[in-house]
Amino acid sequence: MLxxxxxxxxxxxxxxxxxxxxxxxxxxxxxxxxxxxFFFAASVAVPFPVMLVLAFxxxxxxxARHLPGVSEALGGGLDVFGEDSGAEFSASMALPFGLSxxxxxxxxxxxxxxxxxxxxxRLELPVLMVGAVTFSWLLLQYVVMTFLRGSLEFQPMVWIxxxxxxxxxxxxxxxxxxLLYSLASLSSYEIKYEGLRxxxxxx
Amino acid sequence: MKKLNLIALLIFIAGLVSIFxxxxxxxxxxxxxxxxxxxxxxxxxxxxxxxxTNVMAPPLDPKAIKRDNDDLRVQVERLRIIQQKYNQIIxxxxxxxxxxxxxxxxxxxxxxxxxxxxNASTWWNSLIIDKGSLDGIGTDSPVIxxxxxxxxxxxxxxxxxxxxxLTDELCRVSARIEGTLEQGILSGxxxxxxxxxxxxxxxxxxxxTINAGASxxxxxxxxxxxxxxLLGRVKRFENKEITGESIIEPAVDFSTIEHVxxxxxxxxxxxEVPAAIxxxxxxx
Numbered sequence: 001m002l003x004x005x006x007x008x009x010x011x012x013x014x015x016x017x018x019x020x021x022x023x024x025x026x027x028x029x030x031x032x033x034x035x036x037x038f039f040f041a042a043s044v045a046v047p048f049p050v051m052l053v054l055a056f057x058x059x060x061x062x063x064a065r066h067l068p069g070v071s072e073a074l075g076g077g078l079d080v081f082g083e084d085s086g087a088e089f090s091a092s093m094a095l096p097f098g099l100s101x102x103x104x105x106x107x108x109x110x111x112x113x114x115x116x117x118x119x120x121x122r123l124e125l126p127v128l129m130v131g132a133v134t135f136s137w138l139l140l141q142y143v144v145m146t147f148l149r150g151s152l153e154f155q156p157m158v159w160i161x162x163x164x165x166x167x168x169x170x171x172x173x174x175x176x177x178x179l180l181y182s183l184a185s186l187s188s189y190e191i192k193y194e195g196l197r198x199x200x201x202x203x
Numbered sequence: 204m205k206k207l208n209l210i211a212l213l214i215f216i217a218g219l220v221s222i223f224x225x226x227x228x229x230x231x232x233x234x235x236x237x238x239x240x241x242x243x244x245x246x247x248x249x250x251x252x253x254x255x256t257n258v259m260a261p262p263l264d265p266k267a268i269k270r271d272n273d274d275l276r277v278q279v280e281r282l283r284i285i286q287q288k289y290n291q292i293i294x295x296x297x298x299x300x301x302x303x304x305x306x307x308x309x310x311x312x313x314x315x316x317x318x319x320x321x322n323a324s325t326w327w328n329s330l331i332i333d334k335g336s337l338d339g340i341g342t343d344s345p346v347i348x349x350x351x352x353x354x355x356x357x358x359x360x361x362x363x364x365x366x367x368x369l370t371d372e373l374c375r376v377s378a379r380i381e382g383t384l385e386q387g388i389l390s391g392x393x394x395x396x397x398x399x400x401x402x403x404x405x406x407x408x409x410x411x412t413i414n415a416g417a418s419x420x421x422x423x424x425x426x427x428x429x430x431x432x433l434l435g436r437v438k439r440f441e442n443k444e445i446t447g448e449s450i451i452e453p454a455v456d457f458s459t460i461e462h463v464x465x466x467x468x469x470x471x472x473x474x475e476v477p478a479a480i481x482x483x484x485x486x487x
Contacts, residue, residue, distance in 0.1 A: 067234070
């Protein structure tokens, strides 16, 4: 059972490594989101309860590190909307803290659900799935942000950024899968490819 | 679904709900602590980035450096003279204010900070600077350069702060166009992560007469930013369904910022004896 603590430590390390990964200026500062990619890859290899723990930690740390702090109106401001309208404060426009936990939980469950498809031992499908869930994660974040801010805007640069982020995630995914598979064999851990099933007898 | 999975799911949902119900000060505190934990790694990555840039950069010419140094010395001398004149004018202004019992403006303090790096994140435009809560910086404090407004502080660590750039949709400024009575709310475009994206000044009058090239300044009426900070210049005006909208070119080039000043607004109720506006600049 050494596999799970090592995966957890590697997840924490991925947050530190993330600080050293630069953004690509030519593609809207797109970058490799290593903690997210590591989580998606790891969610295939671990049981459902461990995946939920990883989703919680990944989402919590991601929001704590990357989500902009919410402003609080102090009152007394007078702008074009009148006194205390708080137009310069953007509390209602910010994403809620914890949203990433929910998104990672949902996408991790999706990865768990399709685990039987990974049985063949080939990497193509898992890599494609990591790309798909990375894209879904960014899209979900953008859609929630759009919903909170009130107008539906999909500029071409949004697609460029999401596409580049996804490509970078797919490039890194095989290496992470190989690392996890090697780690599993070293620690004598068997990765089970059974999907999530509902049984009436509660087993 | 196994019982264990079901229990794990219920615990996960309970944890998620408890996170969603955290109040703003608590989430800010968590974010500050996490930024503080990561700060050594952010410094290290910035140092590596800088070292890589230096390796790639062409070798420096000693003659050019000496010439730049001489120019800077002359500029420093000129600025010293201007500062002396400025202090005299401030003193004179203070006396005149006293004579007419003019309402005292809030004094403000400026803290110089160095830009550590630009944050590569999902959808937010932000920078990290090397001054934080222990250096006297507060949240939502305006951040400027000698050219104009850069943005406002967000998450604070003891010696590090995240700055939301003016180009981010989250940073909204109550603004006016010079030479007109037009006022609106200036903000960046959604997910505009270009090096120098345009800004949008919304809620202007329909068919307003606005000349391209007119300067845009903060009004100081929104509660966050002081008045008369240069924000940018008008590129063009567009009539929308209900209101007018101007496309603004930011005054600051966000790709080349190295040093910034954080303005700390101090809430001072009109004192009995008005004094000059103290501008304290803390060296980086």
